[in-house]
Amino acid sequence: MGRHDLGWMQAHLADDGSVGVADISSGLCCIGLWGPSARDLLSRVCEDDVSNEGFPYLTAQPIRIAEVPALALRISYVGELGWEIYAPAEQGLRLWDVLWEVGRPLGVIAAGGGAFDSLRLEKGYRLWGDDIHTEYNPYEAGIGFAVRMSKGDFLGRDALRKIRTQGLTRKLCCMTLDDPNAVVMGKEPILDDDCVQGYVTSANYGHSIGLSIAYGYLPMNYAEVGTSVDILYFGERLQATVAKEPLYDPEGKKMKA
DSSP states (O other), X not given: OHHHHHHHHHHTSOTTSOOOOOOOGGGEEEEEEEXXXXXXXXXXXXXXXXXXXXXXXXXXXXXXXXTEEEEEEOOOSSSSSEEEEEEEGGGHHHHHHHHHHXXXXXXXXXXXXXXXXXXXXXXXXXXXXXXXXXXXXXXXTTOGGGOOGGGOOOTTHHHHXXXXXXXXXXXXXXXXXXXXXXXXXXXXXXXXXXXXXXXXXXXXXXXXXXXXXXXXXXXXXXXXXXXXXXXXXXXXXXXXXXXXXXXSOTTOTTTTO
């Protein structure tokens, strides 16, 4: 969503030229190093302190991996311990080779977008353009914790205050399919009897939990954990149950280890 974010920031720059925005994305590469052995691997290729005390969760620090200078962010979109590692694009191959070679004895794998999507759904992480976009507000999407109403004026503050006062009519819900062998793809209607209550925003199979996962917005009277609904998948009604989220590591201990 880089172009979207850049466009929004440019549209809201101060008119007096006191602030500028430079897009440096093309000059950087990024490798996500995630999993229970991420710290062990990183410590073998980096002399910087990557312990929990030296490199706390949700912080960023400049580090050096072999001879590659990098900016490491201790954050994870897959719900596991790890880092996003940014480095100059021309040194990306060297960065990859170092991490791959040292990581092979630790069982490192090259995971693609499918694994990424499956893991983020197990953690309940929202995806812009699917689970969240301009048609939904943060309270409906379950990310109201990220709104700081007490920080002073900001764009949309009055609208959000009105939403909180009026209450919600729908909510983004996590559902698991009752049949663990069934899957859906996304955009399918969510039914109660023959009435459409919402649509699937994201779906994938959760390999860690052994269940198929679907997310979608439902009216508040369907959002309670344990509510049964049907998802219409190519003419077949698949039973699903609203579940408490996140489904995986609900206390977030793995990322903060």
